Amino acid sequence: MSTLHFLVLAPFIMAIFVPFFYKGFRHIHTGWFVLALPLVLFLYLLQYVLPFGATLNPTELVVPWVPSLGINYTIYLDGLSLLFALLITGIGTLVVLYSIYYIANKKDEPLGNFYVYLLMFMGAMLGVVLSDNLIVIYVFWELTSLASSLLIAYWFHKEKSRYGAQKSMLITVSGGFAMLAGFCLLYIMTGTFSIQGIIAQADVIVTSSLFVPAMILVLLGAFTKSAQFPFHIWLPDAMEAPTPVSAYLHSATMVKAGIYLVARTTPIFGGTPEWFWIITSFGLLTLIWGSISAIRQVDLKAILAFSTISQLGLIMALFGIGSASFLDHVAEVAIIAAIFHLINHATFKGSLFMIVGIVDHETGTRDIRKLGGLMSIMPITFTISIIGIASMAGLPPFNGFLSKEMFFTGVLEATTLSVFNVQTFGFLFPIIAWIASVFTFVYCMIMFFKTFTGKYQPEKLEKEAHEAPIGLLISPIILASLVVIIGLFPNILSWTIIGPAVQSVIPGIEIQPGDINIYHWHGLNTELFMTIGVVLFGLLVFINLSRWQESTFFLHERDPLNRLYDGGLEGLVTGSKRVTDMQLTGLLRDYFAYMMVFMIFLLGWTFFRYEALAFDFTNVSEISPYLWVITLILIGATISVPFIQHRISAIISVGVIGFLVALLFVVFRAPDLALTQLLVETVMVVLFLLCFYHLPELRKESFKPKFRMTNLVISIAMGTLVSLIAFSAHALRHDLKIEPISQFFVEASKPLAGGYNMVNVILVDFRGLDTLLEVLVLGVAALGIVTLIKLKMKEGQDL
Known part of the structure; x- marks a missing residue:
């Protein structure tokens, strides 16, 4: 390793x-x-x-x-x-x-x-x-x-x-x-x-x-x-x-x-219209939905949460755009922007989360309605915050501005693609990106002004605000420093980190040192005017934010889709409870009925699906008279069990059935099976007699005739199905010349398991894990019974 x-x-x-x-x-x-x-x-x-x-x-x-x-x-x-x-x-x-x-x-x-x-x-x-x-x-x-x-x-x-x-x-x-x-x-x-x-x-x-x-x-x-x-x-x-x-x-x-x-999977699925439209569409939808939802939050962490959702949508959309045509210039621009913004987002968002934690730690609240005026009280926290917020808002000279400009370039160049019918709805890409950026700028201003400017309100805080200890500030300072360093010197990452990552995403691309050149000033281009528009319209929205917040959409902090989740979860719990109540009746006969019905439908469908039903009585051996006698006694004992009212008699009748089955094994020259059957039946009958003899008398239970008829139908259907399986297996083995699986065990018992007793070899070796688990289940059941006997709980007493 x-x-x-x-x-x-x-x-x-x-x-x-x-x-x-x-x-x-x-x-x-x-x-x-x-x-x-x-x-x-x-x-x-x-x-x-x-x-x-x-x-x-x-x-x-x-x-x-x-x-x-x-x-x-x-x-x-x-x-x-x-x-x-x-x-x-x-x-x-x-x-x-x-x-x-x-x-x-x-x-x-x-x-x-x-x-x-x-x-x-x-x-x-x-x-x-x-x-x-x-x-x-x-x-x-x-x-x-x-x-x-x-x-x-x-x-x-x-x-x-x-x-x-x-x-x-x-x-x-x-x-x-x-x-x-x-x-x-x-x-x-x-x-x-x-x-x-x-x-x-x-x-x-x-x-x-x-x-x-x-x-x-x-x-x-x-x-x-x-x-x-x-x-x-x-x-x-x-x-x-x-x-x-x-x-x-x-x-x-x-x-x-x-x-x-x-x-990682873009080289597998990329270059197809399905991949392009799904990722790009959901990415842009997530981008704008998260940015709009962020401005109606009053908790600083909630604002950052929806901000994270929005930024993840931005990165996802860039990967979608970059998958349209791998060797196209648009793909290279979009993938570079996605990876660069992924790094930038980790730096400024990580620092902002830590700053929010510091504000909460030192004031006792994250509610922007209670905060304000912390600029002079927490100057270091304020400085780190303004760096992170400015980067998240896409303002120069920080790293967020660079990747946001590259994002604008990516969505603008995506409109020029001639594949996947991009010309139909592709014009919406830069529009959605610009609107989402406006709301991004707005929630950044909300975080900044509501937290650090305005009037200090100590009466609304749980503790008196003060600057955080240096230990809490080290990590956000390092991240904020990276925001500034990457913003001023972005090309320290262009080949060392971004280039190799881009080559992993775009199959076959060759990026040479110097191909990725990130810098601030690109002249008076469309991206710059979009950024100026974001700032101007963002300021306008922020100034008139109080009017927006009076609308129904802004009166609810929680995302409306939570209603679907909560309602679906509640319906799932209610539905599962109904199904459970229907299944877990406390009656063993019901559980057997469910299992038998499932097996009847499953095996019946298998017969129908594979046309496996067959009859062939040409190779059936002659049935001797004593076999008829044993079989008739066995049938009679079986039919009598449901009509016996006394449980001791019912146990004896069930034991007779088991002994008769053992006798059948003797007749069919299977002494090992017969011995096993005799031992098991003897032990079971003795245990049942002892248990039922010492148990108190149970109340008599009455059942509707319809219930008994249902049991009768299920029993007859199950018995018929098992008989059909036996007949079909016998017929198909001779018709298709299929060698029975028993032949494998006959031939493999000695060389593979070292035993001549085929039954024992099957139980201990070939299905040894199954036998071990059966023993484990019996052991757990035995421990439970011993525990219940030792506790000797009285009626109504809690464990």
Whole structure:
């Protein structure tokens, strides 16, 4: 196993030791033990960031896992996975440092749980972006959902935290199931789970009838994880998590997993109209919906949540536009803009989430109706905020301005495409982008002016506001510094990070050093006038915001789509309760009836579907008189059971049936089966007699005649079906000259299992796992019975 394999597993290994650190060193914040890991991983990954002019050759390392199914733990490091791995470990380091000062080291604070969940998430995200095998990616993908929900519910005593965790889990895991189905379809088309192997067969996939279903299923996983419309509703409720979690998961890493999946599978699905229109349309819709929804929020984290949704839509739309024509200039511009904005968004949004956490930490509230006047009270926080907000608003000279201008260039050049009928609705791309940017500018102004300007209102705050300690400020200062540095010197990333990532997304493209040149001034072009328009109209909207907020849409903070989710969940719970009440009647005979009806329909459909019904009595041996006698007695004993009113007599009658079956085994020369049957029946009859003899008399139960008739119909149908199966098996074996499966066990018992007793070999070796599980079930049932007997609970007494 290589160092890169260990790099993915390292957070999980560290998580094992966190509880020991937490228990053994209670006087030291557990975060100090955890901090070293993401820092070391980040520094190790930096060696793959090559200097200007060098080329990053992809690294592929394989460790077999389930080779018979084509599932291997394969690490694939290229420009795209390196970018995401650096974000995961770099932002992770800053988040851990920030959390040390944000979450107090109290006795009642489960810090051990927090860092275990955080490390589990970090390892899962590294597994997602560094794995090449689709099944391995799926395993890590669902681990991110699990870890995310655990972190959201960290303060589980809050109802909103539990609600947000459940919502996140249901939506993202459901999308993950759909994605798994898409992966399976890709395997059916290509015969491999390797992403690189699938990319090599992209031309075969496009011509397959499974192409569109596989694409839609994969996109469901990406859209749910990256909070694309209409699956975005989980992200605002996830803000109930501690702020370090929001800064890490919901701005820089987890929500970018869907973006990564789209980028990674673009060489597979890209270049097709379905992929282009679905991703671009949903991306633009998410962009404008998130920006409009953000300006009606009063909670700072809620504003950032919808802002994140909007920015994710922007990046998704750019990847959609870039997939239209891979070797076209438009594709190169759009993909470069998408990757550049992905980096920029992680820097300014991460710093803003941390600043919101500081405001909440030092004032006791995030409600903009209670805040104001913090500029002079918290000057460092204010300075960091204005950098992050200006970058998010797309103002120069910060990095957000550069990628926003490139976004405008991408949507403008998309209107010139001559493929996929872009000329029909393509003119809407720059219009939607510009309107969304106006609202982005507005919510940025809301955050800034409502928090730091205006009148200071100490009477509305839970604590007296003051500047945060330096420990809380280090991480946002570093991120804000990156915002400024990348804004002033963007080309430090152009080849080292952006170039290799672009080459991973666009198959066959050749980018030379110097091809990617990012700079501020492009002259008086359309993009600049669009930016000026954004500022002017944004100011106009902000000035008249009070009029807008009187409309019905702005009177509700929650997204209207939450009604569909809540109503659907309530309907699901109500419906499942009705079905459960109908099924779980408490009567064993009902459960048998359900099972028998299912088997009748399933086996009956199989007979009909495969035309398996056949009769052939030419090879039937003669039935001797004593067999008729045994059979008639057996039938009589069976029919008498339902009519016996005394349970001891019923038990004896059932025992007679078992002994007669054993006698049949003797007649058919199967002494082993006969002996087994005799032993089992003897034990069962004795146990039943003992149990029922000592149990109290049960009340008599009466049933309607219709109920008994139903049971009779089901019993006759099941008996008939089993008889038909026996007749058909006998007939088809002779007609089709099919060798019975028993012949395999006759021939294989000695050489494979070393036994001559075929029945025992089958039970112990060939179906040994099944037998073991049966023994386990019986053991658990026995433990339950012993526990109930020892407790000797009185009637009405609680456990």
